[in-house]
Amino acid sequence: MARTFASSFSPLPLAALISLTGLTSLTMGAAGCTIGSDFDPGEIEFEPDRPELSESDDPDPYTGDDEIVLEAQSQFRTGLDVHQKIIWRTCTPFDGVCHNSKEFPDLRTPANFVKAFGANCNVQYGEYESVYDRCERPGDRFRISGGGYESGQIEIGWIESIAGDYYQGEDLPPEDSPGLHIHLADPMPGEQTKVYTSGGFERTFITDGEVKDFTFANYTTLWYILPGRTHVIGEVREYQGDQVQELLSVGIIEGDANRNGTLGAREGDPIHMLSAGDPENSYLIARLRGVMSGEEVPGSRMPLANQPLSIAEMLALFCLVETIPEDPGEADLARAVDYAGCSYSADPAGLNLLGEGVTWAARIEKVLEYNCSGCHNEITPEADLALIGEGVYERLLEPSQQNPALNLIEPGEPESSYLYLKITGHEDIVGNPMPYNPLTGEGTLTQAEIADIETWIINGAIEDE
Ligand code: HEC
Incomplete structure (x- = not known):
């Protein structure tokens, strides 16, 4: 036969x-940029109130006073801005993952980005x-x-x-x-x-x-x-x-x-890479957040960004996806994003990638206490820096001793935060990477801990109670 x-x-x-x-x-x-699995971004607490899609190429601008919405509107006015400044910046030739077509669609061009709407994941x-x-x-x-x-x-x-x-x-x-x-x-x-x-x-x-x-x-x-x-x-x-x-x-x-x-x-x-009108059921966004409908999404959490997205960037992405027409074409990216109509403009803070539980009090302060306060204690702190006890947060916003040009923490800018450079072992630091291990001369926080500190700084290094 x-x-x-x-x-x-x-x-x-x-x-x-x-x-x-x-x-x-x-x-x-x-693969890609891994952020710890103990991450749990907060649920978006309100029922999004889906906007009527604006017919005009220039929807009325947002005129409220929420600073995050205003920032998003000025920096990411159109869908092309969202592509170029948020999506594309994650496509750098060396560390970027967005062009890694084995894992993700190649999102480098606006045309490809638009194709992710309605595409299978x-x-x-x-x-x-x-x-x-x-x-x-x-x-x-x-x-x-x-x-x-x-x-x-x-x-x-x-x-x-x-x-x-x-x-x-x-x-x-x-x-x-x-x-x-x-x-x-x-x-x-x-x-x-x-x-x-x-x-x-x-x-x-x-x-x-x-x-x-x-x-x-x-x-x-x-x-x-x-x-x-x-x-x-x-x-x-x-x-x-x-x-x-x-x-x-x-x-x-x-x-x-x-x-x-x-x-x-x-x-x-089945869901899609991006779903026009429904950012919360868009796979790419779920991968950024690590969850969809309260359920964990497998895979590393930061598929697009080498650097976590700020709240304004998340808002821009959510609003673009929510207000873009069905089956969009490239021309739809050139339109102004409808921030005034976007339901997430009502509470952009709810999009914070940091989520609940990754705040100063609940997470960052503890990471420092557990990993650093043996040496950076209150009585005889190394480098004159106590990372436990009263006043730690205020001290972090002051200049470093080793490099007084930089503050230990610069809200919004991890790369200008000397403490962040120390924990990531940046080549410009004086002395050793932290946490210093006297036996091996090195030591490191986990990826998840570093990522949480980074996200916390990017989102303003806010001290909550
Ligand atoms: C085993 C002791 C030890 C541990 C643990 C340790 N450090 Fe240090 N740290 C030092 C010493 C010693 C110095 C000064 C010499 C150097 O920088 O290598 C220092 C310096 C620093 C500086 C520079 C301070 C300045 O004002 O410029 C920072 C920032 C810092 N440590 C942060 C941390 C953080 C954050 C952790 C925990 C994640 C940590 N350290 C854990 C011993 C330690």
Whole structure:
């Protein structure tokens, strides 16, 4: 019997197929700038009151007196400003992540930024742990028919190829046996456990307004149906290896891409990278905040920014996304952002990335106390700097001894805050990076601690009680 891999009924060339699925190949990896997982930004406390979309290119400006809104309006007047000053600044050639198309869409151009509206989020074969359930789309379907067996179409949960010599035993292969593993959303009917036949991969396309099911690939082999009947293993002999690789490279849509047992699309509508009118259900924004609808979003928290966004920048992004029309084009970015209509202008402080719990009293003061006050104590402080007790906050706003040109903390400017330079081991510091470890000569705070101090400084280094 000839064993061929063929797109038996392929009305579209492979490339067209891939492009039809849009941004399928973009995945959000766990790499990038990591901010601690103990982060918990506050819920946005008010129900956003969605504005009427303004028809005019120049909506009436915001005339209230909230300083954050006024700052956002003057610095990020249009969508192009938001792109250029907020999104683009995270695209620096060395540290930027926004151009890393493996993890994120390439957002360097306004055209690409606009394409992120309505685009699917991360669902790609591989790097599955960082896929968010709500990004999962309805999976492609798998079906085996022939050899006296007919399974019907069953949604694919996830698919994996395990390399190695094919199984040659008499019984069913073990669960982690080499082969093409297909995990299904629902069990295969019947009792049969071994079938030598063709396995078809099917997808629904909408062409010219007509909904059609197409088999976009076939793989003929010996299929084992394991107990429970939701796990199927297709035998892959050496000469079939290329066929399987080719099959996987098509980008089969997995309904449970993160393999956690929840098929996101069955639970609700899949979300998009950016959703016009709905910043809170926009994946890129959720990745900045680390949460969506009170639920943690997997992956590192700062996908776009090497530096956390200030409240004014968050507001600009929220208001742009909230007030941009559906299916925006580049021209829509040139319009002034409608800050007056934007519901978040009512309470921009609610967008603070710092969130609850990462305040001076609850977090920053404690980080200093736990990590620094052994040496920077009240009685005989090193460098004449006490980082515990009364008056610490006031002292931090004063000049450093080692570099009197800089204050220890400069609200809004981590790079001009000498204490921040000391904890990040900046090359311009005098003495050692802090916290100093006398045994090894070095020592460091965790990434999360440093990131929290940085975000706190960026947002004004405010002392709360
Ligand atoms: C093991 C003792 C030790 C620990 C722990 C320590 N420091 Fe220091 N710190 C020193 C010494 C000694 C100096 C002066 C020499 C130097 O800078 O290397 C200093 C200097 C500094 C200075 C410079 C002060 C100025 O006015 O210019 C800053 C800022 C500082 N430390 C911050 C911190 C912070 C923040 C922590 C905790 C995250 C920390 N230190 C933990 C011993 C320590």
